[in-house]
Amino acid sequence: MSKDELQPRRLVYGDKTFAQQLDHLLAWETVSDTTVQQIVTDIVEQVRTRGDAALLEYSNRFDGLSATEMSDVSLNKEQLANALENLPPEQRNALEVAAKRIRDYHEKQVQSDWSFTESDGTTLGQRITSLDRVGLYVPGGQAAYPSSVLMNAIPARVAGVEEVVMVVPASHGEVNELVLAAAALADVDKVFTIGGAQAVAALAYGTETVPAVDKIVGPGNIYVATAKRMVFGQVGIDMIAGPSEILVISDGKTNPDWVAMDLFSQAEHDEDAQAILISQDAAFLDAVQASMNKLLPAMERKEIIQASISGRGAFIHVPDLGRGLEVVNRVAPEHLELSVENPEAMLPHIRHAGAIFMGRYTAEALGDYCAGPNHVLPTSGTARFSSPLGVYDFQKRTSLINFSAKGASEAGKVASVLARGEGLTAHACSAEYRINK
Structure with missing residues (x-):
């Protein structure tokens, strides 16, 4: 096998060192090093104390801008509407269909006030209220993510949030039109073309131009994640997101090309993304590996896929799918595909997963864009105690007590x-x- 071919590491359930190998495979440290910590600390403090001036200074330095005032990095609703209006019909239709499916799903999550009265006349209950203002961080690095705009902003609006403020880095002043169109479709109020730790600090503390928010949601790089952790308490945050993950458990009867491409779909996010395949059929694992090597040359992001699969990917051979489900619960994956004949039979045995994609036809990529459930999911094993982003993240529960x-x-x-x-x-x-x- 040549050095350019994919050869995911193989783990065999039952080997003496299987548990240690699995622990090593899953190890991911989301905490930044001291250098990143210090850089972010300085940025947050400067933006907190100097406001717009520091925000512009860092944006010019890190994103190659030449902004002299905040109007240079501010977009209004009319500009967003123009982006939506000027989209090619096919792209606009796709955004609108996705937005409707996401909205329809999340409307089912809306909680209502409730109360009950005891025999002595005491009334107890709960009141549901929305957050006043939220900040949405949209990545703008290796790819554009209009889907993230929809997945974060629509649940906020469904929850009743009054104002949604979006920040998105604009390298050298360029912002993807699909991102802006998605912001228009999701009814975002304000957009600032800034990113990084400085954008997080601005949302948390406010500046002369950027309003302070109650909660910051949306993924970002290590600097963004570090800043979110640092400002937590001043504001709420959704989660500290790690690299994207997919785990496919298959009975060996799915088309190997389908499974290979499903694994690629998350591996192409970045070099640290993780793609894992579990099967009781060793020949099927070989077939999927062959499919991966056949399909890889056509991938635009093949270098990223190759680094991801080689660095953090794995094929796990199990004696039976029951043991495979034990591994699933140990991994607690962000995305779990049940590529089997009867996925419903597996559900009672699955305790930890961000989202479960059931059956051979349910590609994880559908969940990324248009299935309806949120694609902001717990990573790095946090599905053991965390849930997908939803309307409930933008609502508060207040206890009512009347004796x-x-x-x-x-x-x-x-x-x-x-x-x-x-x-x-x-x-x-x-x-x-x-x-x-």
Whole structure:
């Protein structure tokens, strides 16, 4: 096999070192090194204290701009509408179909207020309110992501967010028209053509021009991720996203070309993306590897795919698909394809996955663009405790408590005992004042 051919590492379930090999394969450190930390700390502090001036300075330095005032990096709704209006019909139609499917799905997630009344007249409940303003970070590095605009902005709007502010880096002043058109379609209010840690800092603290937001969502590079972690607490964040991941578990009866291309679909994101295939059929693993080498030369991003597959990809041979599902739960993948005859039968055994694509015809790429569910998903094993981005990320839950006189008297007796047990006398007295003697 030549050095240019793909040869994913092979892991065999049951080998003595299988667990250690799997741990090594999955290891990913999302925490930046001290150099990146210091750079981001300086940027955040400068933008926090100097506002627009620092924002323009860093944008000119890092993105090759020549902006002298904030109007040079600001776009209004009319400019966004023009981008949408001038799209080729095929692209506009695709955006509109995707937007409708995403909106229809997320409208099902909207939560409502609820309450119940106890026998003594006490009412307890929950109130749902939306965030006032959110910031959307859209990457602008190796590729343009209009789909990310739709996936982040539409749930926010469905949730009732009043204002959506988008930042997108514009290398040398160039912004992808599809991204701007998607912003128009998703009803984004303000767009600033800035990126990096400086954009995150601006959204978190506000500047003379960029309004401070309540939450920042959207993926970015290590500097963006570090800045999001740094400003958390000042604002909310969605997650610290790692590289894209796909895990395909197959019974060996799917077209090998389909599976190979599904693996490529995530590997082409960047060199650190991870593509894993699990099967009980060793011959099928060989067939998919052959398909990968056959299909790779035609890929525009073949160097990235090659680096991803060689560096972090793997084929795992298991004795049966039941053992394969054990591995799935250990990996807790961002994207999981069940490329099998009866995917529904597997669902009860899957505990951890960001999104599950069921059956041979459900390519993960459909989820990236137009299936409807959100493509912002937990990575790096965080599907063990995290969920996809959704309407609920843009809404808050507030508890409602309304005691009747009788209810306050009875509950006050309980609170008094517990408060005095904790040594909190004022708590106890506050409750006791309302106890009927």
